[in-house]
Amino acid sequence: MGLLIGLAFFAVLLALRILAPAAEGSSWLGDAARDFVSLSISVVIESLPFVFLGIVLSIGVQIWLPEGFLIRRLPASPALRRPILSLLGMLLPVCECGNVPLARGLIVRGLTVSESMTFLFAAPILNPITIITTQQAFGWDNGILISRIAGGFLIANLIGWIYSRHPRPEALLTPRFQEECSLEDHAAQAAGRVGRSVQLFVRETGAMMPALFIGAGIAGLIQVGVPRGVLVSLGTSPVWSVATLMVLAFVVAVCSNVDAFFILSFGATFMPGSIVAFLVFGPMIDVKMLALLRTTFTAKTLVQLTVVVALCSAALGLAVNYVL
Amino acid sequence: MFYRRLLDRWIGVVLSTIGIVATLWLGFTGQLALYIHPRYFVFTIVMAVIAGVLALSAFALVPAGPRADGHGHADGHGHADAGSRHWRGLGAAGSTLIAAAAVVGLLVLPPSTLSTATVTQRDLNGSASTLSRSDAVDLMGADYTTFTMKDWISLLRQGVGEEFLTGKTATVTGFVTPDKSDPENVFFAARFVVTCCAVDAQPIGLPVYSPGWQDRFETDSWVTVSGGFRTNPSQISKEALVMVPDSIAPVPEPDSPYVY
Numbered sequence A: 001m002g003l004l005i006g007l008a009f010f011a012v013l014l015a016l017r018i019l020a021p022a023a024e025g026s027s028w029l030g031d032a033a034r035d036f037v038s039l040s041i042s043v044v045i046e047s048l049p050f051v052f053l054g055i056v057l058s059i060g061v062q063i064w065l066p067e068g069f070l071i072r073r074l075p076a077s078p079a080l081r082r083p084i085l086s087l088l089g090m091l092l093p094v095c096e097c098g099n100v101p102l103a104r105g106l107i108v109r110g111l112t113v114s115e116s117m118t119f120l121f122a123a124p125i126l127n128p129i130t131i132i133t134t135q136q137a138f139g140w141d142n143g144i145l146i147s148r149i150a151g152g153f154l155i156a157n158l159i160g161w162i163y164s165r166h167p168r169p170e171a172l173l174t175p176r177f178q179e180e181c182s183l184e185d186h187a188a189q190a191a192g193r194v195g196r197s198v199q200l201f202v203r204e205t206g207a208m209m210p211a212l213f214i215g216a217g218i219a220g221l222i223q224v225g226v227p228r229g230v231l232v233s234l235g236t237s238p239v240w241s242v243a244t245l246m247v248l249a250f251v252v253a254v255c256s257n258v259d260a261f262f263i264l265s266f267g268a269t270f271m272p273g274s275i276v277a278f279l280v281f282g283p284m285i286d287v288k289m290l291a292l293l294r295t296t297f298t299a300k301t302l303v304q305l306t307v308v309v310a311l312c313s314a315a316l317g318l319a320v321n322y323v324l
Numbered sequence B: 001m002f003y004r005r006l007l008d009r010w011i012g013v014v015l016s017t018i019g020i021v022a023t024l025w026l027g028f029t030g031q032l033a034l035y036i037h038p039r040y041f042v043f044t045i046v047m048a049v050i051a052g053v054l055a056l057s058a059f060a061l062v063p064a065g066p067r068a069d070g071h072g073h074a075d076g077h078g079h080a081d082a083g084s085r086h087w088r089g090l091g092a093a094g095s096t097l098i099a100a101a102a103v104v105g106l107l108v109l110p111p112s113t114l115s116t117a118t119v120t121q122r123d124l125n126g127s128a129s130t131l132s133r134s135d136a137v138d139l140m141g142a143d144y145t146t147f148t149m150k151d152w153i154s155l156l157r158q159g160v161g162e163e164f165l166t167g168k169t170a171t172v173t174g175f176v177t178p179d180k181s182d183p184e185n186v187f188f189a190a191r192f193v194v195t196c197c198a199v200d201a202q203p204i205g206l207p208v209y210s211p212g213w214q215d216r217f218e219t220d221s222w223v224t225v226s227g228g229f230r231t232n233p234s235q236i237s238k239e240a241l242v243m244v245p246d247s248i249a250p251v252p253e254p255d256s257p258y259v260y
Helices: A002-019 A031-064 A069-073 A078-086 A096-108 A113-122 A128-138 A141-164 A175-190 A193-225 A228-233 A238-252 A259-264 A272-284 A287-293 A299-323 B002-028 B038-061 B082-108 B116-121 B133-139 B149-157
Strands: B170-178 B186-193 B202-209 B222-231 B241-250
Touching: A002 B002, A002 B038, A002 B082, A031 A096, A031 A193, A031 A287, A031 B002, A031 B038, A031 B082, A031 B116, A078 A113, A078 A141, A096 A113, A096 A175, A096 A193, A096 A287, A113 A141, A128 A141, A128 A259, A128 A272, A141 A272, A141 A299, A175 A193, A193 A238, A193 A287, A193 B002, A193 B038, A193 B082, A193 B116, A238 A259, A238 A272, A238 A299, A259 A272, A272 A299, A287 A299, B002 B038, B002 B082, B116 B170, B116 B186, B116 B202, B149 B170, B149 B186, B149 B202, B170 B202, B202 B222
Parallel strands: B202 B241
Antiparallel strands: B170 B186, B170 B222, B186 B202, B222 B241
């Protein structure tokens, strides 16, 4: 019966899409409104497969890997665990939006909150696809590639270290996600692996999808509302260029796997340090990521994380501009 | 109450299904390129199919009522206070709004390319997203009859003179967008260059000198322009060299409107 309802739902949506008005149907929308819709849809269509991949990997980690499989293989010392976790993205090269459900799965499987943060912020940068595309875009010039890799590693580990000292790490999580974590044991007894996998899919999409759609809408709105020329015109000084490209990274919310190609187009205008700041800050914090991270972390935690990551990225960018 | 809890439980699957149907339809009708770079097509379709199987499995295996694992959220245990009920009511309204917006945006409105509104936001030819200097130097000895719009713009950006361009004819297709500095006499035949998805699209375009073009072409309509280059006759346009068209023909929007 449920399957029939599901098939009927798919069929209704497909019929709606096929029967919807053709090209002229949105002519009543103004250009800006139509572009807002196109840009928001673009964020959704681009991010969806990565979010699904993250959820599938999260299901794999939480339900199909043997109990303790990951935790047992990690060093006992937190100081060693965090560097190892920051390299986990080498094995699981998911884009940053996919890392959120995966990090949630890792917390449920026993990683501490601070360790999951280290993974979350390091993995989008320290993964083979991101490294290769950055190398293709910038080669070894100006220390951009090395600064990105080293900066991503150091900032992610700094955040992990800072939050490892928090007296009540569970307070960093939203009450809803805390509840999700405590449900796992009960759920484990209630259904087989396939059933639990499907339940987890329902739960994770329930957390991720509204956040993704809200984030996409905000990203589209900012894209239409903030003229990019204003940002670019600020980009000629060593200090302002860093701030400008960090704002651009926050606004444009482009995937870390290809952000190097995107920012390459600004390479002639901006200084290398500002490009490094863009490439380090963007994968960790942007408008879409904040919406997704809000499913897991409290607003206060996200403000703190944003400030720390922004300050570290700015310091790194300024160091590259003035020292290298 | 029942609707609220049902929505709370199924909103993710509903939004996923909307996204999956939209993605697969765009893929099968060849319109995914309106939103993402072709390198992602296979990955996007494969993940949509996998997610579609999981969504159908959810309908088949998970009971429709609130929380199959026997737990609700805060109010699921029956002692929610008025404040939490209020917030949950707002949450349900928000979820309904998001689902409605997703249906309209992804399934009702027709897919469309970016327009002149975004060109004005993003500084036409403002970034170096065309080609590097060395590539442009290579172009100077190449067969110009094979040049794309990006190639011609690269040459113009490198400051080649009218002498070099004398006798060379370009044919490019793009949408019409006015030159900000002299909208009466000059328009750009423009395209967007996409790196990853439409969000990062950068507008590029060749300036075309054609006084009174507004009487013949609408902004954002697509044209194929053929012609040579010369010093811009316009006294107020900021473009040094422009195309002087031998012909401008209206054309339908290309299947792949962006360049990569």
